Amino acid sequence: MTIPVLTLLTIVLCAGILVGGLLAVLLDSMVSAVISAGLASLFASVVYVVLAAPDVAMTEASIGSGLTTMIFLYAIRKTQGNTEDKE
Amino acid sequence: MIKRMFIFIILALLAIIFFNLASNYSESSSLSKLGHYYVEKGPQEIGAPNLVTAIVVTYRGLDTLGEVTVLFISAAGVGLLLRRTRRRPPDEPTQHQQSQKQRSKKIISTHKAASEIVETATELLLPMIILFGIYVFMNGHLSPGGGFQGGAIIASGTMFLLLALPESHLSRLMIAITESLSGFSYVVVGVLGVMLAGGFLDNRFMSLGTYGELFSAGAIPLIYTFVGLKVGFELSAVLDRFRQEDNSEDSGSV
Numbered sequence: 001m002t003i004p005v006l007t008l009l010t011i012v013l014c015a016g017i018l019v020g021g022l023l024a025v026l027l028d029s030m031v032s033a034v035i036s037a038g039l040a041s042l043f044a045s046v047v048y049v050v051l052a053a054p055d056v057a058m059t060e061a062s063i064g065s066g067l068t069t070m071i072f073l074y075a076i077r078k079t080q081g082n083t084e085d086k087e
Numbered sequence: 088m089i090k091r092m093f094i095f096i097i098l099a100l101l102a103i104i105f106f107n108l109a110s111n112y113s114e115s116s117s118l119s120k121l122g123h124y125y126v127e128k129g130p131q132e133i134g135a136p137n138l139v140t141a142i143v144v145t146y147r148g149l150d151t152l153g154e155v156t157v158l159f160i161s162a163a164g165v166g167l168l169l170r171r172t173r174r175r176p177p178d179e180p181t182q183h184q185q186s187q188k189q190r191s192k193k194i195i196s197t198h199k200a201a202s203e204i205v206e207t208a209t210e211l212l213l214p215m216i217i218l219f220g221i222y223v224f225m226n227g228h229l230s231p232g233g234g235f236q237g238g239a240i241i242a243s244g245t246m247f248l249l250l251a252l253p254e255s256h257l258s259r260l261m262i263a264i265t266e267s268l269s270g271f272s273y274v275v276v277g278v279l280g281v282m283l284a285g286g287f288l289d290n291r292f293m294s295l296g297t298y299g300e301l302f303s304a305g306a307i308p309l310i311y312t313f314v315g316l317k318v319g320f321e322l323s324a325v326l327d328r329f330r331q332e333d334n335s336e337d338s339g340s341v
Contacts, residue, residue, distance in 0.1 A: 054231035055139050058223070062239035067322060070246050074329035 010050050016043035030076050038069035134295035135228035135304040143233065144307050148277065148288030154235070155314060159270065162321045169328045201251045209251035216244035224315030228304040234311040238318025245323035249330050262324045269316040276310055 020040030027033045041064030048057035118126060125142060133141040143151055223230075224237025248255055276288070283292035290310065296303030 055137075055233065055236065058232050058236040059239060062236065062243050063322075066243045067239065067246060067326070070250075070326065071329060074326075078329070 006050060010047060013043050013047045013050065016040075017047065031073065034069055034072040034076065037072075038065040041065035041068070130298065133290060133304060133307070134298055135307055136298065137228055137230060137233075139231070140228045140233050140307060140311070141304075144227075144310055145288060145290050151234075151314070152274070152277065152288070155270065155273065155317060158318060158321055162325050165325050165328050201253070205251045209247055213244055213248055216247065217241055220244065220315070220319060224311045225301065225308060227311040227315075228307040229301070234314025235318055237311070237315040238320075239322065241315070241319030242322030242326065245319075246326055249326060253330070257323065257327045259324070259327070262320050262327070266317055266320040266324065269313040269320075273310060273313040273317065276306055276313065280306070 017040045020036045020043060023036035024033045024040065027036060041060055045057045045060035045064065048054070048060060125138060125146065129138050129141045129146075130136070133145055135141040135144075220237045220240035220243075222237075223232035223240055224234050227233030227237070245257070278287070279292055280289035281287050285291065288310070290305030290307050293305045293309070295305050302308060
C-alpha cells in the first residue's frame with residue numbers, strides 16, 4: 001500500500017500546525033509564542049491550498065500569519081516589561 | 088482547583104463534540120441540492136467563472152456586508168481604545184518618569200533602525216505588493232481571491248512600509264475619506280441592485296458582458312473594488328493606530 005504524495009504532504013503540514021500551536025501555548029517568551037502562532041497559520045494556509053481552497057488560503061496567509069502577528073507584536077511592545085507569561 | 092475542574096469539563100465537552108463530528112463524517116459523493124443549483128445556474132445568472140465569488144458577493148451578499156460591518160466595528164473599536172490613552176492630559180514629568188521615558192525612548196530607537204537592505208527592498212517591492220492587491224480584488228470574479236484578500240494584501244504592504252520605514256507618515260484624513268466613501272458606495276451599489284434588478288446586491292443591473300473577461304459579471308468588479316479598498320484602508324488604519332501610539336509616547340518626552 002502506497003500513500004499518495006498529496007496525503008503525505010497534508011499530514012506533514014497538519015503536524016506543522018499542531019507543533020506551531022503547541023509551541024505557541026508552551027513557550028515562555030511572548031514574542032516566540034506569537035511567532036509560532038503565525039507559523040501555525042502559515043502551515044494552515046498551505047493546507048488550504050492543498051485542499052483546493054485558494055480563496056481561504058490567501059486570507060489566512062495575509063491576515064492570519066501576517067497582520068495578526070504584527071498587531072500582536074505591536075501590542076506586546078505597548079505593554080512593555082510583561083514579556084514573560086506569569087502563572 | 089475549581090478553575091482546573093472547569094477547564095477539564097470544557098475540554099471533555101469539546102472532545103465529545105469533536106468525536107461526534109469525526110465519527111459522523113463521511114465523504115459525500117454528490118453535491119447537495121443547493122450546491123447543484125449554484126453550479127448549474129451560477130455561471131448563467133451571475134456570469135462569474137469563480138463560483139466562490141458569485142456565492143459570496145451575490146447569493147450571500149448580505150453575509151459579506153455583515154463581515155465588512157464587523158471589520159468596521161473592530162477597526163472603530165481599536166481607534167477608540169487607542170485614542171483614549173493618548174488623550175490623557177500629560178502630568179508634570181517627575182525626575183523618575185523622565186529618566187524612564189528616556190530609557191524607553193532609547194529602547195524604541197534601537198528597535199527602529201531598519202537596515203539599508205530592508206529599506207531598499209521595501210521601496211522596490213511595495214508598489215508591486217500594492218499592485219498585486221489591486222489585481223487580486225479586480226480579478227475576484229475570474230481567479231481565486233476577492234475584496235477581502237486584496238484588501239489584506241494591500242494592508243500587508245502598509246505593514247511592510249511601517250516596518251521598514253518607521254518615519255513614514257500615513258495621512259489619516261485620506262484613509263478615513265477613502266474608507267467611508269468606499270463603504271458608502273458599496274451600500275449604494277447594493278441599493279441600486281434593489282431598484283434596477285432582483286434584490287439587494289444583485290449584480291445584474293450592469294450588463295453581464297462576455298463570460299470570463301475582466302469587465303464582466305455585472306457589478307461584481309465594482310463591488311469588490313469597494314470592498315477591497317475599504318478592507319485595505321481599514322486594516323492599514325488599525326496598523327497605523329498601533330504604531331502611532333508608540334511614536335506619540337516618545338515624542339512627548341522630546
